[in-house]
Amino acid sequence: MTIDPAIRFPHGDYSRVPYALYHDRAVYDAEQERIFKGPAWNFLGLEVEIPKPGDFRTSVIGDTPVVFNRGTDGKVHAFVNRCAHRGALLRREAYGNASDHTCIYHRWNYDLEGNLVGVPFQRGVNGKGGLGPDFDKRDHGLRKLRVESFAGILFTTFADETEPLRDYLGEPLVRFLEPRFGRPLAVLGYMRQRIFGNWKFYVENIRDMYHGSLLHEFQATFGISRVTYTGGTRMDPRHRHNISWGIQGTEASTAETHKMYKEANLETERLKLREMAMVDYRPEFDDQISIGICSVFPNACFQQIRNSLAARQVRPRGPDDFDLYWTILGYADDTPDMTQHRLRQSNMIGPAGFISMEDGEAVEIAHRGVKRDPAAHAVVEMGGKGEISDRDNRVNDVPIRGFWSYYAELMGMEPAGAVR
Amino acid sequence: MRNEPAIVFPKRDFSRVPYAVYHDEAVYAAEHEKIFKGPTWLYVGLAAEVPNAGDFRTTRLGETPVVFNRGSDGKVHAFVNRCAHRGAIVRREPYGNAKDHTCIYHRWAYDLEGNLLGVPFQRGVNGKGGLAPDFDKAAHGLRKLRVEDYHGVVFATFAADPEPLVDYLGPHHARHLARLFAKPVKVIGYQRQVLYGNWKLYNENVRDQYHGSLLHEFITTFGISRVTQNGGAWMDPRHRHSISWSEEGSDSTAEANKLYAEAKVKQGVVRLHEEEFLDYRREYPDKVSITICSVFPNVTFQQIRNALATRQIRPKRPGETELYWTLFGYQDDTPDMTRHRLLQSNLAGPAGLISMEDGEAVEITYRGTVRDRDAHSVVEMGGGGAIPTDVTIKVSDIPLRGFWSYWAELMGYAPEGAVR
Numbered sequence: 001m002t003i004d005p006a007i008r009f010p011h012g013d014y015s016r017v018p019y020a021l022y023h024d025r026a027v028y029d030a031e032q033e034r035i036f037k038g039p040a041w042n043f044l045g046l047e048v049e050i051p052k053p054g055d056f057r058t059s060v061i062g063d064t065p066v067v068f069n070r071g072t073d074g075k076v077h078a079f080v081n082r083c084a085h086r087g088a089l090l091r092r093e094a095y096g097n098a099s100d101h102t103c104i105y106h107r108w109n110y111d112l113e114g115n116l117v118g119v120p121f122q123r124g125v126n127g128k129g130g131l132g133p134d135f136d137k138r139d140h141g142l143r144k145l146r147v148e149s150f151a152g153i154l155f156t157t158f159a160d161e162t163e164p165l166r167d168y169l170g171e172p173l174v175r176f177l178e179p180r181f182g183r184p185l186a187v188l189g190y191m192r193q194r195i196f197g198n199w200k201f202y203v204e205n206i207r208d209m210y211h212g213s214l215l216h217e218f219q220a221t222f223g224i225s226r227v228t229y230t231g232g233t234r235m236d237p238r239h240r241h242n243i244s245w246g247i248q249g250t251e252a253s254t255a256e257t258h259k260m261y262k263e264a265n266l267e268t269e270r271l272k273l274r275e276m277a278m279v280d281y282r283p284e285f286d287d288q289i290s291i292g293i294c295s296v297f298p299n300a301c302f303q304q305i306r307n308s309l310a311a312r313q314v315r316p317r318g319p320d321d322f323d324l325y326w327t328i329l330g331y332a333d334d335t336p337d338m339t340q341h342r343l344r345q346s347n348m349i350g351p352a353g354f355i356s357m358e359d360g361e362a363v364e365i366a367h368r369g370v371k372r373d374p375a376a377h378a379v380v381e382m383g384g385k386g387e388i389s390d391r392d393n394r395v396n397d398v399p400i401r402g403f404w405s406y407y408a409e410l411m412g413m414e415p416a417g418a419v420r
Numbered sequence: 421m422r423n424e425p426a427i428v429f430p431k432r433d434f435s436r437v438p439y440a441v442y443h444d445e446a447v448y449a450a451e452h453e454k455i456f457k458g459p460t461w462l463y464v465g466l467a468a469e470v471p472n473a474g475d476f477r478t479t480r481l482g483e484t485p486v487v488f489n490r491g492s493d494g495k496v497h498a499f500v501n502r503c504a505h506r507g508a509i510v511r512r513e514p515y516g517n518a519k520d521h522t523c524i525y526h527r528w529a530y531d532l533e534g535n536l537l538g539v540p541f542q543r544g545v546n547g548k549g550g551l552a553p554d555f556d557k558a559a560h561g562l563r564k565l566r567v568e569d570y571h572g573v574v575f576a577t578f579a580a581d582p583e584p585l586v587d588y589l590g591p592h593h594a595r596h597l598a599r600l601f602a603k604p605v606k607v608i609g610y611q612r613q614v615l616y617g618n619w620k621l622y623n624e625n626v627r628d629q630y631h632g633s634l635l636h637e638f639i640t641t642f643g644i645s646r647v648t649q650n651g652g653a654w655m656d657p658r659h660r661h662s663i664s665w666s667e668e669g670s671d672s673t674a675e676a677n678k679l680y681a682e683a684k685v686k687q688g689v690v691r692l693h694e695e696e697f698l699d700y701r702r703e704y705p706d707k708v709s710i711t712i713c714s715v716f717p718n719v720t721f722q723q724i725r726n727a728l729a730t731r732q733i734r735p736k737r738p739g740e741t742e743l744y745w746t747l748f749g750y751q752d753d754t755p756d757m758t759r760h761r762l763l764q765s766n767l768a769g770p771a772g773l774i775s776m777e778d779g780e781a782v783e784i785t786y787r788g789t790v791r792d793r794d795a796h797s798v799v800e801m802g803g804g805g806a807i808p809t810d811v812t813i814k815v816s817d818i819p820l821r822g823f824w825s826y827w828a829e830l831m832g833y834a835p836e837g838a839v840r
Contacts, residue, residue: 021506035528113748214527214540227545259569264540265527362525366595369502370453378506379560383549395549 003027003413006375008206012417013388014404015381020374022198022367027054027411028319034410035298036316039162041148041155041169043076043300043313045069048152048185049095052113059105060315060323061156061299062227066145067091067101068154070110076149078156079114079142090142101142112198114142142341149181150174153302153311169296170236176294179285180304183334189342191326192349195360197367199322200407205359206295206312207399209233209244210382218354220261220268221247222279224305225394228257232392238420239388239402240297243417246394248281248290248306278344281306295399299407305355307338308345320367323349324360326350353403387418427833433544434824434839435800440793441676442618442786447831448521451458456482457578463595464488464498465731466746467572468605469515475516477478479744480734481576481718486565487511487521488574491532496569497535498576499562510562520563534562559785570594571601573721573730590656592809596663596713598727599704600721604751608758612746613770615779617786619718619735620827621742621763625778626712626720626731627643627819629653629664635781640680641690642698643668644724645710657744658840659822660716663798666814667734668700668709668725682790697763700725714819716826724758724774727764735782739786741777765779799824806839 007027009018021027036042042061045068049057056069058081065081066089083090083103090103090110100117102109109118116137124130145156148165155165166174196200205211213220213227220226231246251257261268273279281290284307294302301312309330315323326349330342349356370376383396388405391398401419408414427447441447456462462481465488468704470478472559476489476771478501485501487510502524503510508531520537522529536557544550566577568585573587586594615622623805625631633647635638640646651666677687692698700709703726713721720731728749734742743769749761768775789795807825811818821839828834 202459210541211526215525227541227549260541260545265522265529265538266540314690358524360510365512366507366525369485370507371507372456373500374508379504380506381555382551384552391549393544393546393549395544 003030003411007413008379009404009408009413009415009418010414011385012410013386014401015379015385016321016377017380017404018374019370019376019378023319023371023374025319027030029408030411031316032062032064034412035407036064037411038156039159039196040298040410041165041296041298042298043158043311044147044154044156045322046152046181046185046187046311046329047076047149048187049156049327050076050117054097054099055095055227056091056098056101056112058093059313059325060090061158063316063318065089065363066156068147068156069098069101069112073113076147076154078145078154079110080145082143083108084116084140084142104163105376110142113142114280115350116140118140131385151177152182152185153177153181168236170238170241171232172243173294173296174239175287175288176234176245176292177302179287180292180309181302181329186330186332186334186339187327188330188339188346189328191328191350193322193324193326193360194321195363196321197363198319199316201296201366202314202322202359203403204326204400205299205362207233207242207244207403208291208397209394209399210397211362212394213237214264214266215358216355217267217271218348220266221271222273223254224348224355226251227394228260229394231289231291231394232390233383233396233399233401234390235399238293238406239399240406241295242399242402243292243294244394244399245289245292247288270355276351277341279306280341282338282341296401303349305348306345307342308348309342310346310349323356324351364367386419427831429824429828429835430796430839431581432835432838433804434821434828435697435736435798435804436796437499437799437820437824438793439789439795439797440763441827442621443738443790443793445738448735450831454832455604455827458486458830459577459579459582460717460830461575461577461582461585461715462702462717463569463715463730464496464567464574464576465568465576465732466605466607466748467496468731468748469607470496473515473818474517475515476511476518476521476532478511478513479732480742481578482735485509485840488576489518489521493533496574497533498565498567498574499530500565502562503528504536504560504562505509528822534564536560537561545570549692559840571687573601575635586597588656590658590661592654592663593661593713593715596654596711599706600711600713605728605745605748606751606753607748608762609747609765611769612745613743613745614736615741615743615780616739616740616781617782618738619741620823621732621782621785622733622741623714623717623823624780624817624820625768625781626714627653627662627664627823628817629819630817631781632664632814633680634683635777636689636774637686638767640676642687642692642695643673643688644774646671646676646680647814648672648679649814650715651710651814653819655807655809655811655819657806657809657824658826659809659819660826661714662819662822663711663713665708665711667707670707680695689727697760697766698725699760701757711821714825718734720780722768724765724767725762727767729765729768743770743783756774766811776790 067081068078228251230250487501488498648671650670
């Protein structure tokens with residue numbers, strides 16, 4: 001797997017991103033090995049999705065199918081969702097409860113720890129056929145993955161050397177995720193969408209605070225996110241993850257804000273809502289943050305937009321498309337009214353969301369726009385070039401450079417003088 | 421990026437074409453650099469489509485998205501339709517009128533000459549964020565293409581130092597376009613179709629006079645084009661373009677029927693209830709009633725009697741090509757003449773009484789050649805060897821060899837001692 005040496009970052013601070021990275025097939029294949037199967041923790045699912053022994057769900061890490069379940073030991077186990085015999089997908093359902101996993105092709109079956117338990121006609125029939133006596137079932141289990149859990153969020157890694165999950169996340173993310181996910185959750189629903197663009201356009205999008213109130217007229221209009229709010233970007237020490245955060249209502253003057261947006265060519269007094277209660281914010285966290293978009297390298301985003309909580313998993317399907325898998329959340333102790341409020345507010349997100357719909361479009365027009373100029377570059381220098389560090393403003397895309405710096409490290413593409 | 425395979429033209433007169441040229445992904449990628457962004461002039465559109473300052477249209481040259489507009493200076497400008505910031509397509513509409521072009525992603529705005537005018541929050545907010553003071557807007561405009569307008573036909577090139585358009589066209593094409601666009605034109609409609617075949621198969625088709633009355637029973641039956649008529653093909657000195665032409669009524673119908681009967685082409689099977697719509701209302705000083713004028717690499721100008729159109733070839737991938745038809749008449753046409761042109765345009769387009777069959781010919785050739793990439797097509801109708809500039813017979817496909825000779829030159833595949 002060799003990547004064309006012509007594909008390279010021209011600046012050590014990642015302020016230029018070569019467009020070939022979004023379209024090249026060899027780059028995509030290398031990502032599967034070096035990123036998704038590399039020393040990274042991938043978001044898998046939530047503890048609350050599999051509360052009882054035998055509960056399982058299927059997922060996708062990179063483009064590798066994965067199944068995770070709760071074992072009879074009460075622990076969560078994850079495996080590559082592929083029969084050890086002839087490679088067929090083992091579990092084809094989205095979720096369920098079972099005492100074991102049986103492949104439909106030849107009915108080989110595995111226990112909840114991924115061990116091969118049964119092989120039909122292993123000894124043949126009437127003394128003929130079947131497997132040789134030296135066949136050892138212990139050598140033919142499912143490929144087991146490491147699993148760790150933080151605040152009810154399950155992560156998995158293919159690599160033995162991956163650092164402990166908490167260290168991987170880093171303190172700022174621990175402080176953001178703990179109060180939001182570290183109490184009994186309730187899954188309110190799921191949404192799925194296919195976006196016809198490269199997966200990295202999306203993980204840039206969720207680290208790009210600059211676009212938040214420019215692409216999304218809805219956010220600026222209804223005050224969900226504005227450049228004038230107290231807020232900024234906060235990263236882990238390695239700068240691979242990020243929280244874009246803001247505190248609503250902290251602008252000096254709303255009139256002044258509208259004026260600023262008008263100068264920036266954006267209408268912020270045009271959209272109207274018949275039912276404003278849909279965007280009401282009911283404060284519930286001590287840190288005052290009313291909007292927090294927390295991205296975890298490489299495949300996850302944990303979102304609080306006012307009272308709308310969700311996890312987003314990125315599932316690449318090739319260089320040119322990926323699935324985005326949304327898990328809509330609330331708390332186990334929410335009143336029915338609060339559940340209703342969260343569900344209504346989730347109209348802002350998902351494939352047709354008042355806000356998120358536009359992110360899908362942004363990914364797709366960028367993917368199409370750059371296709372035949374592999375040697376040209378994106379410009380990433382809002383909020384400053386050079387050093388990668390936290391910002392206390394909402395007009396920056398510095399965390400995108402953080403993403404690329406870790407990406408380049410794992411891919412073996414760090415340029416001379418690379419920042420980290 | 422994969423390496424291109426060895427493409428070998430086994431005969432230096434291009435009378436054999438290796439099938440790999442239609443199918444190989446790496447060849448297709450290289451065509452974008454060497455053909456569409458090479459020293460060629462590409463058809464963009466008609467000046468009549470953007471009559472007023474601020475009028476714009478979007479198109480594609482190769483797969484590269486392009487926008488062209490009339491500037492406040494009254495001139496037509498064309499740019500790559502991709503924001504200089506993060507690569508998103510700037511104009512998503514097919515056409516419109518605007519004072520500037522604003523990207524939806526971060527609202528960067530460009531003037532009608534493609535210069536970057538506005539960057540929202542360039543200086544940050546409250547003294548924080550934004551771009552560094554050394555950011556130079558002049559260095560981040562849209563990629564501008566060189567544009568020339570020849571009698572209202574707009575061509576563009578990516579080349580820094582191209583030959584003048586009129587030299588590129590050559591005397592025959594310059595004269596012919598001056599004839600077809602002698603009067604101010606008006607657009608009377610558009611048609612679009614997707615051909616599931618390689619874009620070069622269509623370029624061959626429009627240069628292939630031999631198939632004209634054999635594939636198209638309609639053409640022969642109604643005397644629109646017959647091998648017995650006065651006609652032939654004109655080329656530019658480099659033989660990359662072609663004009664196939666005929667004079668209707670210059671032959672004997674009885675003689676023609678006899679010849680086609682011998683060639684097993686049915687005459688008199690197809691009948692029309694209303695033949696009037698086929699009438700040729702002579703409108704040029706000469707007697708030429710059908711001209712299929714192809715300009716390398718992406719356009720054909722069609723006069724089939726009074727049905728006038730431009731056909732722009734927009735590749736989408738090796739096996740898929742969009743054909744974009746712009747139907748036009750003259751500004752001084754009477755309503756009756758406009759109606760006549762529209763009725764006669766039933767001959768062309770995706771379901772045209774003639775053109776439908778060209779789409780099928782492209783598709784069956786593409787499917788027929790997919791797994792024999794080392795095999796060759798045979799192009800020697802009208803003789804092999806040197807390529808003449810004027811072909812005075814109608815039973816020839818000589819202009820195909822001209823197309824391939826220039827294609828091979830630009831791609832670096834011309835064999836030793838190749839004809840030109």
